[in-house]
Amino acid sequence: MREKFIEFRNVSFRYGDNEPWVLKNVSFDIYKDEWVAIIGHNGSGKSTIAKLMNGLLYPQEGEIIINGLPVNDKHVWEIRKFVGMVFQNPDNQFVGTTVQDDVAFGMENRGVPREEMILRIEEVLKAVRMEEYRLTEPHRLSGGQKQRAAIAGVLAIKPEVLILDEATAMLDPRGRKEIMQTVAEIQQQSEISLITITHDLQEVVKAERVIVMNNGKVWDEAKPREIFAKKDELRKIGLDVPFVAVLADELIQNGIMIKNEPLDHDEILEELWTLHSKM
Amino acid sequence: MNNAIIIGQYVPGNSLVHRLDPRMKITIIFLFVIFVFFANNVLSYSILTSFAIITTAITKIPFRFILKGLTPVWFLIIFTFLLHLIVTKEGIILFDILGFKVYSGALIQGFAISLRFFLLILITSLLTLTTTPIEITDAIEDILHPLKKIKFPVHELALMMSISLRFIPTLLQETDKISKAQASRGVDFRTGPIRDRIKAVVPLLVPLFVSAFKRAEELAMAMEARGYQGGEGRTKLRELKIRKLDIYVFLVFLLVIAGMFYTRNY
Ligand SMILES: Nc1ncnc2c1ncn2[C@@H]1O[C@H](COP(=O)(O)OP(=O)(O)O)[C@@H](O)[C@H]1O
Ligand SMILES: [Mg+2]
Numbered sequence: 159m160r161e162k163f164i165e166f167r168n169v170s171f172r173y174g175d176n177e178p179w180v181l182k183n184v185s186f187d188i189y190k191d192e193w194v195a196i197i198g199h200n201g202s203g204k205s206t207i208a209k210l211m212n213g214l215l216y217p218q219e220g221e222i223i224i225n226g227l228p229v230n231d232k233h234v235w236e237i238r239k240f241v242g243m244v245f246q247n248p249d250n251q252f253v254g255t256t257v258q259d260d261v262a263f264g265m266e267n268r269g270v271p272r273e274e275m276i277l278r279i280e281e282v283l284k285a286v287r288m289e290e291y292r293l294t295e296p297h298r299l300s301g302g303q304k305q306r307a308a309i310a311g312v313l314a315i316k317p318e319v320l321i322l323d324e325a326t327a328m329l330d331p332r333g334r335k336e337i338m339q340t341v342a343e344i345q346q347q348s349e350i351s352l353i354t355i356t357h358d359l360q361e362v363v364k365a366e367r368v369i370v371m372n373n374g375k376v377w378d379e380a381k382p383r384e385i386f387a388k389k390d391e392l393r394k395i396g397l398d399v400p401f402v403a404v405l406a407d408e409l410i411q412n413g414i415m416i417k418n419e420p421l422d423h424d425e426i427l428e429e430l431w432t433l434h435s436k437m
Numbered sequence: 438m439n440n441a442i443i444i445g446q447y448v449p450g451n452s453l454v455h456r457l458d459p460r461m462k463i464t465i466i467f468l469f470v471i472f473v474f475f476a477n478n479v480l481s482y483s484i485l486t487s488f489a490i491i492t493t494a495i496t497k498i499p500f501r502f503i504l505k506g507l508t509p510v511w512f513l514i515i516f517t518f519l520l521h522l523i524v525t526k527e528g529i530i531l532f533d534i535l536g537f538k539v540y541s542g543a544l545i546q547g548f549a550i551s552l553r554f555f556l557l558i559l560i561t562s563l564l565t566l567t568t569t570p571i572e573i574t575d576a577i578e579d580i581l582h583p584l585k586k587i588k589f590p591v592h593e594l595a596l597m598m599s600i601s602l603r604f605i606p607t608l609l610q611e612t613d614k615i616s617k618a619q620a621s622r623g624v625d626f627r628t629g630p631i632r633d634r635i636k637a638v639v640p641l642l643v644p645l646f647v648s649a650f651k652r653a654e655e656l657a658m659a660m661e662a663r664g665y666q667g668g669e670g671r672t673k674l675r676e677l678k679i680r681k682l683d684i685y686v687f688l689v690f691l692l693v694i695a696g697m698f699y700t701r702n703y
Contacts (some may be wrong), residue, residue, distance in 0.1 A: 212662050235666065243662045249660035250652045253580035255571045255603045262674035267664035269672050276674075311663065 160189040163319060164211060165350050169220035171206055180206050180314070183220070188319070193383070195362035198371030198398030204355045205246075206272050208323040211353075212241050225318065237407040239268065242312030246324040248304035249296070255312045257283070257299070261311045268315060269431040275314075285347075286340050302333025304339055313344065319351040326361065328392070334423045338364070359385075359392065360400045363421040370395075387419045402426050446506060446562075447569050453686070454496045454567045459576035462681040465690050469560050472694050473553050480700035482552060488693045491557050496567050503562065510558050514551045521547030574598045575675055592668030600656070608649065612663055615644050 164187065181203045188194050191313040198204050209215045210222055213234035225240060227233040239310075241371045242264075245251045254260030258279050265275045283289045286306040296304060305325050305408040312320055322341065326334040342364055345352045354361060368385045372395040378385065386394070389399045389407060406420050420426035449455075454462070469485075493503065527542025564573070578595035585591050616626070619640050626637035652689045 187542055198453070209658075214658060214662060216627075238664050243659075245655065245662075247652075247655055250655035251663075253600065253603065253663075254662060255599060260572075261673060263660075263665075264663040266671050266673060267666065269670045272674060275672070295606070297610060298602060315664070335587060401696065417505060426445055434618070 160192065162187050163190045163192075163225060164188040164353075165221075165223040166207075166210075167221045167223070169210065169217045169293075170201075171215065171217045180374050181210075181217070183233075184374070184376055185220075186369055186376060188351055188353065190351055191349045192367065193354070193365045195365035195368045196353060196371060197357060197359065197362055197368060197385075197397065198377075199357060202371040202396075203374040204357075204371055208353075208355055210242050211319075211321060213237055221275060232291050240318040241314065241321065242317030242319070242377045243323065244305065244308045244312060244325045245319045246327050247287065248301045248308065248328060250297045252304055254296075256293050256295055257288060257307045257310075260296070260307055261314055263420055264311050264315045270315075277405055278314045279310075282313040285313060285344060286310045300333060301329045301430065302336045303332070305329065305337050309337075309340060309344070313348075317350065319353065320410070321353045321355070323355045324357070325354075326356070326358075330343045332336060357397065359397055359403075360421060370397075371397075382421060390424060446565055448496075448498050448502070448566050450497055450567065451568070452496045453682070454492060454563065456682065457567075457686060458677055458679050458683045459568050459572040460579055460677060461679065461687060462568060462574075463576055463580065466560055466564055466688065468690070468694070470557055472697060473556055475701065476549075476553070476697060477701050478703060480703050481697045482549065484693060484697045484700060485556060486552065488690075489560050493559065496563060498566055501628070503566070505556060505561065506566075510554075514554050514558075516546040517554055518551040521550060563694060570602045571599055571675070574602065574676055578675055592671075596668075604652070607652075608645070610640070611648060614642055633636060 166184050166186050169184045170179055172179045184207070193297060196204050196207060210217060210229070211224065213229050218229065219426055221231050222229040224237050226405065227237055229237055236436075252260050255261045261279050261282060262275050265278065270278070279292070280289070283292060286309050288303065288310060290305070291299065291303060296307075299307065308325070309320070309322075320341075322337075326337045329337065341352065341354065344350065353366075354365065356362065362382050362385065365382055368378075368380060368382055369376060370380075370385060370392075377395060378388070386400075386403050389403055392399055402420055402422055402425075405417050406426060409430075410416055414430075416426075416429050418425070418429065420429055453596070469488075473485060476485055493500065519538075522539055522543050525543035525546050526538075526540050528540045530538045531541050531544065532539055568576075574595050577598070578591055581589065581591045581594070583694075619626075619637070624637045624640050626634045626641065
């Protein structure tokens with residue numbers, strides 16, 4: 159088994175003593191170099207989980223351990239050194255007046271020497287394909303470009319885990335595609351754990367494991383294909399089922415044999431094509 | 438709309454003046470502003486005027502553009518001149534318009550004061566024309582650095598300035614969007630009686646403020662997540678460096694000032 163990197167042990171959280179519990183007895187593990195997707199309806203507690211992983215919030219009950227360190231006041235700055243986070247709103251996390259200044263922000267906070275910063279900026283901007291925008295101001299960038307700059311800023315601090323909290327939710331389809339592609343490349347090329355938080359089932363297909371949240375509880379934990387197969391139940395907990403999955407269902411209902419739950423257009427095409435060729 | 442509003446009117450370029458260290462520019466301008474008040478005759482004024490005009494020429498920013506930028510100030514300059522014509526009663530009477538006497542001293546003094554005024558405005562506007570706001574911020578942070586000893590929050594001030602600079606275009610974009618959205622609902626604050634217009638600004642400002650506060654909250658969280666803990670132990674990517682060029686320019690400036698003082702006694 160791979161090494162555990164993040165452990166949630168019976169974590170419960172609420173935003174105030176008189177507020178309802180937002181997370182109820184949540185437990186899961188995330189391993190080194192793994193890609194986990196967390197999915198759930200709006201308000202199911204996903205962002206709260208993300209903030210707990212970075213010490214922006216502390217749980218009232220239970221324990222969170224990251225890289226062997228319990229998340230608490232004593233370790234929080236240490237933990238932030240290897241937990242990188244990208245938020246939903248592209249504008250409200252862009253601190254610098256240019257892309258390069260923004261990418262540098264995290265490094266500046268950690269006291270990285272200037273020469274080193276210059277090298278790393280070049281490296282990470284290449285990784286997110288933003289080399290040409292080094293000196294561009296944020297208001298001249300698209301949402302997708304701003305998010306890629308944000309990812310670059312996180313990569314620059316060489317984190318061991320990258321958390322994207324609905325980082326594509328405010329983007330147009332093209333921006334979404336850009337980000338998902340960038341993220342997939344990063345996951346392949348580096349040894350980094352990746353946690354993508356989303357409410358869009360289409361975005362979990364590339365993950366190795368999916369954690370489904372519902373009303374502050376872990377509802378399911380499985381491979382994307384297994385999750386996709388539970389369409390009706392997913393609908394019940396407020397998630398949109400992708401077109402491909404719906405199509406596969408209808409085909410099966412009409413007597414067409416589809417063995418593997420298809421995850422995207424190519425896969426369903428493959429199923430149908432092999433089906434046809436066997437006839 | 439954003440591209441039309443250039444903060445601080447910075448005009449991009451690569452001239453000698455653009456490339457000078459911003460601290461050097463601020464220092465020179467500061468000294469110039471003081472020394473303008475020492476000029477006292479045609480020659481000393483000519484030296485300072487030549488300096489200002491040559492510097493402007495070096496920036497390669499069209500004169501017409503700069504003069505247009507000074508439009509609101511022209512009024513003040515002319516007003517000062519006229520005031521002197523009326524008030525000052527020195528020298529000989531040059532001419533008499535309908536019983537109103539214009540003295541030679543008034544003409545000279547009016548001209549000198551207006552020129553002084555013009556030089557001040559011209560040279561200070563060169564700073565913002567040739568220096569990006571962020572460079573000015575960095576320079577101010579560096580110049581104020583000694584105040585850290587008396588617990589003056591220099592780093593925080595500079596960070597606030599740079600974040601404001603970063604968000605001004607974003608908030609302008611947002612204002613534009615909201616005002617269009619409100620206009621489509623019939624709220625119009627561009628035309629009509631002043632009272633209606635003021636009333637119409639409210640539905641513009643309220644959502645703008647709400648969103649600005651939300652932005653501030655999220656930004657603070659993002660900054661914390663990115664490891665921001667205040668100015669202690671921070672390194673900086675943007676670096677200010679006094680180079681040979683800056684020293685040479687400063688020496689030239691000192692020569693100009695020396696020349697001005699020398700000609701004062703002529
Ligand atoms: N700062 C806060 N104060 C009080 N309640 C909050 C706060 N942030 C989130 N909540 C509540 O916590 C619940 C979970 O929110 P969140 O973790 O943001 O869910 P998600 O990211 O899955 O949409 C929601 O019901 C939300 O209203
Ligand atoms: Mg959320």
